[in-house]
Amino acid sequence: MPLSRPFLLLALTIPALASAQSQPLVVANFGGANGKAQEVAFLKPFTQASKVPAKGVEYDGDLGPVRKMVQTRKVEWDVVEVESSELTTGCKEGLFEPFDKSKVPHTSMLLAGSVQECGVGAFVWSxxxxxxxxxxxxxxxxxxxxxxxxxxxxxxxxxxxxxxxxxxxxxxxxxxxxxxxxxxxxxxxxxxxxxxxxxxxxxxxxxxxxxxxxxxxxxxxxxxxxxxxxxxxxxxxxxxxxxxxxxxxxYDIDYWAIVKGSPRAEQARAFVNFATTDAAQLAFSREIAYGPTHYNAILQYDNGRKRVIDDAHLIDLSMAPSDLPSAPGNxxxxxxxxxxxxxxxxxxxxxxxxxxxx
Known part of the structure; x- marks a missing residue:
């Protein structure tokens, strides 16, 4: 399937990251509808754009498997989706690679709190x-x-x-x-x-x-x-x-974190950068109503969608009806x-x- 125009433009900004690594980039997420949406919006388009195979695996959010990988130095997951509490805990324990805020491409366009010491905001949920x-x-x-x-x-x-x-x-x-x-x-x-x-x-x-x-x-x-x-x-x-x-x-933010010692850390950072662009974020929210962290995607979300207005929203017209947690009114x-x-x-x-x- 050819890349759509937004993802084609993204592809031009991603360096050639394919390497001799035989293992694909592994992204651990919470599965279900969320995991399916990530496959459509993040994993497949990233693979097409970067030529780095990326696959998702499901886990329950517990940091136990990550601890074991880091402690035994047998890191099988590269990127993990974590809730904010687990990000805080994992960062304190040294389970995640740090992020340099100055090198996160869209920092100025992300919701407040999206860029942390060890993670970058993947989406907002409520x-x-x-x-x-x-x-x-x-x-x-x-x-x-x-x-x-x-x-x-x-x-x-x-x-x-x-x-x-x-x-x-x-x-x-x-x-x-x-x-x-x-x-x-x-x-x-x-x-x-x-x-x-x-x-x-x-x-x-x-x-x-x-x-x-x-x-x-x-x-x-x-x-x-x-x-x-x-x-x-x-x-x-x-x-x-x-x-x-x-x-x-x-509401809370789920974050992308990179497992400490990942042999594919460079590819993992490229994936996080890709998954937090406005095009990727918008594609994700079209699949499941979790909110983008990128402002452009938030503003574009309701374009062309039928809006449902009920009497609760008529109380305050500044609260434009939306099913996104990161919509300003919500x-x-x-x-x-x-x-x-x-x-x-x-x-x-x-x-x-x-x-x-x-």
Missing amino acids: TVLAYNGATLKTAPRSWADFWDVKKFPGKRAMRKGARYNLEFALMADGVHRRDVYSLLATEPGLQRALAKLQQLKPHIVWWESGSQPPKLLAADEVVMSTAYNGRISAAVADGATLSTVWTDAI LRRSLGFNPTFWVGNGAQLEKRFADALK
């Missing part, structure tokens, strides 16, 4: 409130509605664990998103969040895989769920009558995940959460 529009007569608008079992009777689904749920609990209890982490860092704030979750405990169905919320909602097993926005968008594309509430969603009303807070406090918070919700 954990949102999702519901089945065909089931609920009144649409929920907030986490307070998620907790309101009288107005919205039925089960709710939440990801099993403290992360995100403690933040949602505080926002449901009236805490503004700007104050969530400062309050959660205190004992009274933590107790308040846990008490709020206790209120909802009889109505919670716990999920562990991102594929579960759309299925639970479609089957009417729950009336609302926390969910990854990309999973909901993918289900909607397949015909599901699901909707997303962006107010007080939690970022504006979302809470940015704090990886430093969770790396420092995650273990004890998970224990307190587990003990409180036994």
Whole structure:
């Protein structure tokens, strides 16, 4: 298949990187719809443009395999997709190669926080409130509605664990998103969040895989769920009558990191540079509704797409409707995940959460 014009232009900017290395460049990602989108937008076009074979492998985000590769000096993965907390942890442990910010080609065009010491932002994703529009007569608008079992009777689904749920609990209890982490860092704030979750405990169905919320909602097993926005968008594309509430969603950036000691580090850096261009980012977001980190791709995303306007968006016309987490209107009303807070406090918070919700 010939390269499309945007990727043809990219190809002209990539040096000849094919080498005598017999092994392809290996990019570890989280699989599923995300992995398929990366194959279309990043891996195949990069291979065509650079003549460096690149393949994806699926992993669950745990840093254990990366640690083992680095410690044994048998590095089989070159680039890994990591969440922000794992990037922070892996960088401190020396598992990733550093990035020179001055040598990342599009630094000035990437969202704030995209270029870190050991990683470059791959895309933005959000954990949102999702519901089945065909089931609920009144649409929920907030986490307070998620907790309101009288107005919205039925089960709710939440990801099993403290992360995100403690933040949602505080926002449901009236805490503004700007104050969530400062309050959660205190004992009274933590107790308040846990008490709020206790209120909802009889109505919670716990999920562990991102594929579960759309299925639970479609089957009417729950009336609302926390969910990854990309999973909901993918289900909607397949015909599901699901909707997303962006107010007080939690957004985070997944990063590209290069495994320390990769024998293909040069090719790996070329891949990261390629995958963070506006053309590649836009192609990725066309496949799955995770947000580009490149501003040009964000601005181009809705060109030619049918926009769906509901009465919630009519409240503030500056919030142009979009299913992208990095769309300005969605970022504006979302809470940015704090990886430093969770790396420092995650273990004890998970224990307190587990003990409180036994």
